[in-house]
Amino acid sequence: MKVLLLTLILVVALSFSTIGAEYKIGAAVYGLKGEYMRLWSTALERHPAVKNGLVEITVFDGKYDASVQYSQFENMSVQGYDAIIFVPIDVEAGAAAVAVAVSNGIPVIGSNTRVNSEQLTSYIGSDDVRSGYMEAKAVVEAMGGKGKVVIIEGPIGQSAQISRREGNLKALEEYPGIEVLEMKTANWSRAEALNLMENWLNAHPGEIDGVIGQNDEMALGAIQAIKIAGFDPVDFAIAGIDGVTDAMLAVKKGELDLSILQDAKAQAQGALDLALRAIIGESYEPQADCWTDYPEFEWGETMKDIYNVPWTPITTDNIKKLMAEREELTNK
Template sequence: MKKLIMALISATALMVVPAAAKDTLKIAAAPYGLNAEFMQIWTAALKEHPAVKNGDVTLTVFDGRYDALVQQDQFKTMATQKFDAIIFVPIDVEAGAAAVQTAADAGIPVIGSNTRVNSNLLSSYVGSDDTISGYLEAKAVLDKIGCKGNVVIIEGPIGQSAQIQRLKGNQKALAECPNVKVLEQQTANWSRAEAQTLMENWLTAHPNQIQGVIGQNDEMALGAIEAIKSANLDVKSFAIAGIDGITDGLRAVKAGEMTSILQDARAQAQGAMDLAIFYAKKGDYKPESDIWQQYAKQMPWNGGKDKEYNVPWTPVTAENVDALLATRK
């Protein structure tokens, strides 16, 4: 019967089945989408959590397909299938609240991760402060152009918490450079291809006028780089920054083409999994991931009772980029 139930889960779900049959917890992960590398790294980290690998947890991953309504429908499936806990990465800070309410009505604890939702029903949250990363990336661009000139901002999906908070950070840095003008500001929905198209249009509309590119993630910064190269312009004559530290972003940093701020997907995912198990077991659990030792000073476990855990950001530099690249398969 258990196999039959799991077979009926939405076709968008991917299940990690334990090697041996045992009394396992059923935990769902609901990321907003799986097309881009960052969420692929995040999902892979969940699958590598000790409790998943040893069979204590059956993990089912639902692909939200970048659609708030899809995520809401998936939460209804999770409620029907009586999951023990849910790890939620919402596409929309407001619309995601309805999904959390569905889980709460079913008595299922929800742990937020990576992006935020405006709901007081979350059991806990593990992510990073996007305002900080937005400030750091914009400051890197503004420092390179000497706090004068023109920049463009490529935003994430409008209404997602990362877009909202990173823009606040961008604006804080820009306020420190009143002589810098924002020529264009538009979303590319975390997409490299959409960002490339935007940048191609902007280079045509503002020839020789753009000095800096603030991309709210690495994918979009890389799309801008492709547009600049396609226009036969010198990438290194632009100040370009992104966020996440995805593999191609790290390579671009190593090549001197951009700046990136590493977001630790592994720590966010495995920290959220530990908390999901903690709440599913009603507190009878000690964390198994090594991320709590890695960030013991900045992000202590505190008995699992904190409502929010913020994973620190790591600026990617010439000194640490090779070590970071070595962690990628």
């Protein structure tokens, strides 16, 4: 009898945990190993509409596998989700997942990484070509416009890798005195980048002057490899993208010439506002801070196809403020 009573209490408690949530929204993200997507997910879960009970949000870990993400879309379609926020691992393969949701009447909002699908309701992210250009230019300028660089790429076929490479190469074309020694993927992984950089330091002894990491995790892996090899990272020009916590600290210590903050909170919470707009209609008023944080970033009278959150270069002037904001996001 006691067991039955406890079971009934548990069922009631679980039921009450979703009472008041008018909308069920899923977020299918490519993977949660790296800090950036964990920050993105935390920010999403702290959106005012989730905290006030309007939305029940579920984050699905895609395990860096397009087939896993496809299966998650199938499950969400069967389970009657009201909208899906999509951060795809593959720019092409993700289109099939979007089609599954749309065929079941579920709007899909893209965020952070792109998918080649005309069926997306809207997309919010940041211009990756721009960030790739910015980081490569920072490395080259720190090298005095000449020397040899290596480029550590993201997962081949993901939109951020494609666009950041485009930006990297666009910047390097402006400097005929720069030679690219190596360009390979480390899949956004600090550990893989460490191994890659160790191999390159052995293959090109004394030749590497700069490291262009298409995200911070990989730039930090390169810094670790440089230290293990007995060199000082300060003697290399190194840049990354995302503004993860360790990258901010590396900028502060002078080990990283540049990290560019990709605003995870703005991308995640902005995506949820857009998802609610797709469900409720144009009468919905946004609740996230991002629409007022950036003067050039407008909600608009009608939903647009693309919203680009501005990049913020991390410098010694703004790092204290940015680290305080990071601490606020990561603290419970």
